[in-house]
Amino acid sequence: MRLFHKIFTIACLSSAALLPALAHADDVPPAVLAFLANIERQTHAKPHYDALTSDGSGNVTLKNLTLTKAGTGDDPGVTVKTAEVGFSGITEEAPSLFKVAKANFTNTSVEVSGKDVALSASIPNASAEGWYIRSVSATPTPKEELLSSGTFAQHIASGPVSITSAGQTVTIDNVESNWNGDPATGAGKFSLKINNVALPESTVTLLDQGGMLKQLGYTTLNLDLASDTDLTVNGDNLNYGFTVSLSGRNIGGLKFAGTVNDVPVSAYAEMMRAQSEGKPIDFDKLAPEFQNVVVNSASVRFDDASITKKILPLAAAMQGLDEKTLVASIPPTVQLTLIQLQNEALTKQAVDAVTRFLADPKSLAISANPPTPLKVSEFGMLDPSKPGDAVAKMGLSVTANE
Template identity: 25%
Template structure:
C-alpha cells in the first residue's frame, strides 16, 4: 500500500513537471521580437537567424543591426549570448549580454573592438516609451581594446570604454557616467602639408588621453544635467562642457523620435529637412535653459600655439599675445556688449599672460524658457548675454 502511494506520488510529480516545463521555458523568439520593438524608436531594427533558449541562457545566432533610414545598411554582429534571463513585467531581464569581437574593414581602413558586453539589460514588454519601464535600459555597458587602422598603421586606439546607468530612488530618473580610457591617436600620417607641419610644430604627432562624462536625468521635470563632458589630453589640456536644461521628458524624447522617423520616411529630402526643422522649432518651445559652461585648462598647448602662429607672421609668441590683447577689445566693441567686452578683455589678457584656464559660463538668475532666448536672439541679439547671465573668466 505504501509502495503504491509512493509510485503514484512520483508519477504525479513527473506529470506536474512535464506540464510546467513548457510554461516555464523562455521564448527566445519573443524576447528578440520585443528587443527589436524597443530599438526601433531609435531608427534601428534587429534581425537574427535563430534564438535558442537553454535554461536561463538565450543564444542568438546571425544577429544583425539594421539602420532603418538606410535600407540595406546593416552591421553583422554574429552570435550573442544572453545569460541570467528571466521574464519580467511582460518583458525580459538579462544579467549579462556577451557579444563577439567586431572587426570590419573597407579598402585601406579597418576597425576592431573586443570584449563587448552589457550588464543588467531590461527589455520592455511594451516599448511605448511612456514610463521608465517602457524603454530599453541597461545598468552597465563596456568594451575592451578598440583600434582604427589605416594603411597598416594604427591611427587610433583606446584601452576600454565603460558606461553606467543607475536608477534614482523611486524611479525618479537616472544617474549616468561614462569613460573612454587610454586613448592614443597618431596624427603623423596626415597628408596635408600645412596641417602636418602644424601638428609637428605643436608636438601633436601623438595624442594621449581620455574622455569622461557624468550627469543625471530626472523624468518628471525632464531636467537633464550634464555635469561633465571632458576631453583630457596630455600636453594639450582639458576641455569640459557642462549643461543643465529642463523639459526633456519621456514625451519630449518620444516626439523627437517620431519627428525623426517621419523625416526619414519622406523620400523628398528637402521637404523632410524642412519638416524636421519645423518640428524641432516646436519641440524647443518645451525646453528651459538653466545653465551651461565651457572650461579649458591649459597643459602647455597655448604657448606652443602662440609660438607657432607668431613664427608664421614673423614675430615671437609673446609679441603675438600682446597684439591679441589689443585686438580683442576692438573686435568686442563691434558687438555693442560693453559689460561683456570688459570681462572678455580682462580674461583674455590674464590667460594670454599666464595660460592656466579660460571659462565661459551662462547662469541666469532664474531658468529661462527657450522661446525667450529665441525671441531675444531675433529681436535684440546684444541682450542675449545678459538674458543668459554670461560670464567670462580666466585662471580661476
C-alpha cells in the same frame, strides 16, 4: 563621436537583438523577444544566427549572430557579426520589464560602408550588467519609445577596440558606461568614458595636411572622451543636466555643460531614436516642441595642458612678430571685438580673464547663468539692437584659471 557611438551600441547591444530571427517564439525568453522587437523597430533589419540554446532558467547562448542593414541614401550600410552572445540571469522585474544580470559578447566585428564612409571595427570582448529591457506595444507612446530606445544597463564595458578606415587604424583602450536610476521611468545618472583613442603618426599626418600639429610637436594623438548626464522625469517632461568633454593628452581639453528643464518626452525620445540609428537629430523638425524648454545654464571651458605655450611662438612667427608683442596685442583685440556687445562689465571681465590666461595658461571659460531661467522662445525675443541687455539676461561671464 556620433559614428563611434553608433558602432559601439550596435556591436555591444544590437547583437543581442538578433536572437530569435530563426527560432520559435516559445524557445526564446520574453526578454529576448522584447529586445528583438525594440531593435528591429529601430533598425528595420532582419537578423540571423546559427544556433540558440536555453536552459529554461534565464540563461541563453547564441552562436554566430549576423545583422545586416543595407545603406539607403546618405545612410551607410552596416553589418554586425558576433561569434557568441551569452545571457545569464534573465528575470521579469515587472510586467513588460525584464532584467539581464549579465550579457557577454565575444568577437564582434562591424563593417560600415556608404558614400562618405568605409570602415571596419573589431571588439573582441564586451559585456553588459544589470541590463533592463522593456517590451512595448506595436504603437508605443513617447514614454515607451524613450524607455525602449535607451540602453539602461548598470554597467557596460568593452576591452580594446580597433577601427580601420582608408588604410588607417585607430585603437581604443576601453569603453565604459554606468547608469544608476529607475528602470520604470528612465530617470537616473549616466556616465560614459572612451579611454585613449590612439591616432598613430600616419593617421595624424593624413589629417594634418598643413603640418600644424607636427610643428607643435604632436606627431601622434591620444584622446579621451567622457560624458555625464543627470535625467529626471516630471510628468511628460524631462529635466536634463549634462557635461561632455574631449581631452587630448599633453594638449588640453574642452568641456561643454548645460542644464535644461521641461524637455518634452516626445522630443527626447525622437532624439534618442535618431542617435540609436546613427542619424543626425533634426532640430528643425523638433523646434516647435522646444519652445517651452527652459535653459538654466550653459558653459564651455578649455583646460590647457601645454598647447597654448606651443601655439603662441608659432603664431607670432607666422605674423612676423615676437611672442611678447603678440601676447600684448591680444587683450586690446578682445576689447575691440566685444565693445559692440555694449556691456562694459562683460568686456572688462573678458579682457582681464584673457590677460590672466595668457600670463599663466590653465583654464578659460565662458558661462551663461541667466538670473531668471530663459525659455527657448525668449531667446528669439531678445532685442538685437540692445545686445547689452541680452548679455545681462543671459548672465554671460568669462573667467580664467578657476
